[in-house]
Amino acid sequence: MAKYWFTKARFLNTRPTIAHAIHRTPVLTSRTFDQWIQGNLFFKCENFQKVGAFKMRGAAHAVARLSARDKKRGVATHSSGNFAQALALAARQAGIPAWIVMPEHAPQVKKDAVRDYGGQIVECGPTLSAREEKLQQVVKATGATFIHPFDHQDVILGQGTAAQELIEEVENIDILIAPVGGGGLVSGTAIAAMHLSPHTLVYAAEPQGAADAWQSKKTGRIVPQTHPQTIADGLRTSLGQLTFPIIRDHVQEVLLVSEAEIKHALRHAMERLKIVLEPSAAVAIAAVLRYQPLFQNKRTGIILSGGNISLPLIPQLIE
Amino acid sequence: MAKYWFTKARFLNTRPTIAHAIHRTPVLTSRTFDQWIQGNLFFKCENFQKVGAFKMRGAAHAVARLSARDKKRGVATHSSGNFAQALALAARQAGIPAWIVMPEHAPQVKKDAVRDYGGQIVECGPTLSAREEKLQQVVKATGATFIHPFDHQDVILGQGTAAQELIEEVENIDILIAPVGGGGLVSGTAIAAMHLSPHTLVYAAEPQGAADAWQSKKTGRIVPQTHPQTIADGLRTSLGQLTFPIIRDHVQEVLLVSEAEIKHALRHAMERLKIVLEPSAAVAIAAVLRYQPLFQNKRTGIILSGGNISLPLIPQLIE
Numbered sequence: 001m002a003k004y005w006f007t008k009a010r011f012l013n014t015r016p017t018i019a020h021a022i023h024r025t026p027v028l029t030s031r032t033f034d035q036w037i038q039g040n041l042f043f044k045c046e047n048f049q050k051v052g053a054f055k056m057r058g059a060a061h062a063v064a065r066l067s068a069r070d071k072k073r074g075v076a077t078h079s080s081g082n083f084a085q086a087l088a089l090a091a092r093q094a095g096i097p098a099w100i101v102m103p104e105h106a107p108q109v110k111k112d113a114v115r116d117y118g119g120q121i122v123e124c125g126p127t128l129s130a131r132e133e134k135l136q137q138v139v140k141a142t143g144a145t146f147i148h149p150f151d152h153q154d155v156i157l158g159q160g161t162a163a164q165e166l167i168e169e170v171e172n173i174d175i176l177i178a179p180v181g182g183g184g185l186v187s188g189t190a191i192a193a194m195h196l197s198p199h200t201l202v203y204a205a206e207p208q209g210a211a212d213a214w215q216s217k218k219t220g221r222i223v224p225q226t227h228p229q230t231i232a233d234g235l236r237t238s239l240g241q242l243t244f245p246i247i248r249d250h251v252q253e254v255l256l257v258s259e260a261e262i263k264h265a266l267r268h269a270m271e272r273l274k275i276v277l278e279p280s281a282a283v284a285i286a287a288v289l290r291y292q293p294l295f296q297n298k299r300t301g302i303i304l305s306g307g308n309i310s311l312p313l314i315p316q317l318i319e
Numbered sequence: 320m321a322k323y324w325f326t327k328a329r330f331l332n333t334r335p336t337i338a339h340a341i342h343r344t345p346v347l348t349s350r351t352f353d354q355w356i357q358g359n360l361f362f363k364c365e366n367f368q369k370v371g372a373f374k375m376r377g378a379a380h381a382v383a384r385l386s387a388r389d390k391k392r393g394v395a396t397h398s399s400g401n402f403a404q405a406l407a408l409a410a411r412q413a414g415i416p417a418w419i420v421m422p423e424h425a426p427q428v429k430k431d432a433v434r435d436y437g438g439q440i441v442e443c444g445p446t447l448s449a450r451e452e453k454l455q456q457v458v459k460a461t462g463a464t465f466i467h468p469f470d471h472q473d474v475i476l477g478q479g480t481a482a483q484e485l486i487e488e489v490e491n492i493d494i495l496i497a498p499v500g501g502g503g504l505v506s507g508t509a510i511a512a513m514h515l516s517p518h519t520l521v522y523a524a525e526p527q528g529a530a531d532a533w534q535s536k537k538t539g540r541i542v543p544q545t546h547p548q549t550i551a552d553g554l555r556t557s558l559g560q561l562t563f564p565i566i567r568d569h570v571q572e573v574l575l576v577s578e579a580e581i582k583h584a585l586r587h588a589m590e591r592l593k594i595v596l597e598p599s600a601a602v603a604i605a606a607v608l609r610y611q612p613l614f615q616n617k618r619t620g621i622i623l624s625g626g627n628i629s630l631p632l633i634p635q636l637i638e
Contacts, residue, residue, distance in 0.1 A: 026345055028367070045593075047593040048347070048592075048593055052593060267630060270595050270630055271595075271630065273367075274364075274366040274367055274371060274594060274595040274596075274626035275593060275594055275595060276589050276590075276593040276594060276595060277593075307593035311586060311589055311590065311633055311634070311637055312633075312634045312637075314630055314631075314633045314634070315630070315631045315633070315634060318630055318631070
């Protein structure tokens with residue numbers, strides 16, 4: 001194997017770098033879930049993370065790693081999801097500007113959230129090319145550093161710190177599972193396991209209606225996501241050049257779940273764990289419930305990616 | 320002051336007695352809430368308690384304190400709320416039977432929950448007298464010990480252990496606040512403060528639409544709750560003979576909140592803390608938001624009483 005960029009030394013340097021900027025989130029357990037699975041589940045609650053999602057870890061790391069000179073010019077990204085808020089807050093904490101390119105038809109509540117965290121919104125058209133063009137304009141005009149929402153080394157390393165905390169807090173984790181969209185979270189999770197708990201298997205969980213990671217792993221090349229059909233709005237993206245090889249080489253399997261299974265899992269989690277989750281986070285729980293034999297008699301850590309859900313939509317999103 | 324029954328020795332004996340039967344629940348904080356209040360709030364998450372509510376503490380204590388002879392005959396209560404589930408589970412944990420008298424028209428989901436925990440449901444008519452008559456029949460027929468849902472010394476002492484954990488975990492709590500229905504939780508909270516942190520002020524929070532505790536404290540005698548109009552379904556009961564004097568003498572004030580304020584608080588808590596709460600728990604948050612000057616520059620512990628809410632009703636219950 002060629003030498004990889006995600007060395008142990010580099011990974012171990014990550015959490016101290018961002019400790020001031022993030023929450024150490026709690027780990028919950030549930031006897032009811034454990035009885036269903038006939039194993040032990042440990043829920044790492046990134047829904048309690050700043051901005052309500054694990055994305056804060058990677059954003060904080062990318063910002064912290066900038067040179068003093070680059071910091072002055074600020075950061076930029078394109079996202080209408082949790083990474084937009086995360087980068088805005090990470091930049092504000094560091095006292096630097098953040099430009100967030102968002103489609104003009106993005107929900108008002110998402111724009112408001114980014115502005116609340118001090119981000120400057122730059123609107124673009126609805127297409128991928130319009131978005132990238134606008135981003136390049138912003139970078140050119142401001143000198144800001146583009147921080148990719150997931151296909152970025154420091155972002156991936158940052159996301160891995162959730163698994164690191166879980167591994168440090170809970171002994172003898174046999175399995176780690178995380179949802180996969182762009183792949184930043186599950187890549188970081190695989191890096192954490194590889195360096196800190198080599199016997200631990202890492203699984204990804206993905207909606208059947210957005211099964212590009214499953215296809216990519218199966219075919220050995222990046223299969224782009226074209227027409228995602230899932231309520232898990234955080235998981236509609238394609239894998240990246242950095243995340244794909246990690247998933248190919250260091251993730252055991254991509255486990256697919258149906259929309260009905262996601263909804264069931266979301267309901268069970270909110271009813272039993274009494275926590276608010278977004279559908280993307282429920283995808284990992286759905287996979288554990290569907291593929292129960294894999295997790296029987298095992299100690300499994302589930303990374304609950306986030307909790308940003310529109311409360312009035314809850315009845316439609318549970319089943 | 321006449322010697323009271325809730326001595327320090329008796330209270331301190333409570334938590335060791337129930338430690339095996341309950342969860343030590345986490346305490347959450349929120350920078351956003353702290354900014355709104357201009358003070359420090361510490362949320363004691365009894366929604367994460369077994370059966371999803373603080374009631375488990377008192378039920379476990381009442382069961383644990385029975386004589387061996389009484390244990391054999393089991394326990395009985397009347398409740399269609401969280402205490403029904405709590406007593407059923409506490410009895411099952413102790414290996415004894417529990418009879419729960421519930422109105423025949425009680426929601427199926429509540430009956431199912433009690434049965435899931437091993438409780439035996441005895442149905443009764445919708446009136447108070449029908450309920451009490453049925454309970455007496457059950458007690459006579461089975462020899463079970465009646466455990467009142469709140470007006471019972473061991474129950475009150477058990478409920479106080481939530482505040483005890485909070486006081487032990489968070490230094491220098493200036494204020495404790497809990498919702499008041501029958502008064503078991505806030506009485507127990509006052510007992511904990513009195514013995515463990517005498518400088519701490521204890522407030523009760525109550526819906527305007529069920530303001531019997533407020534009236535009782537004002538008039539110096541128990542004013543029964545007649546036609547409660549509130550979404551906080553756990554707070555529709557009257558005070559009891561044991562809880563009223565404690566509230567009269569050891570609770571600073573009963574703070575009233577409107578239905579709109581309860582709904583706002585519920586939304587804010589679910590959006591910001593990412594936890595699932597029942598409306599009764601949101602009443603205490605609503606009081607802190609409404610009477611903000613009382614809590615400014617103070618360190619306040621809020622006992623979040625429970626999280627048993629019907630998820631499909633959430634849109635109606637937030638505002």
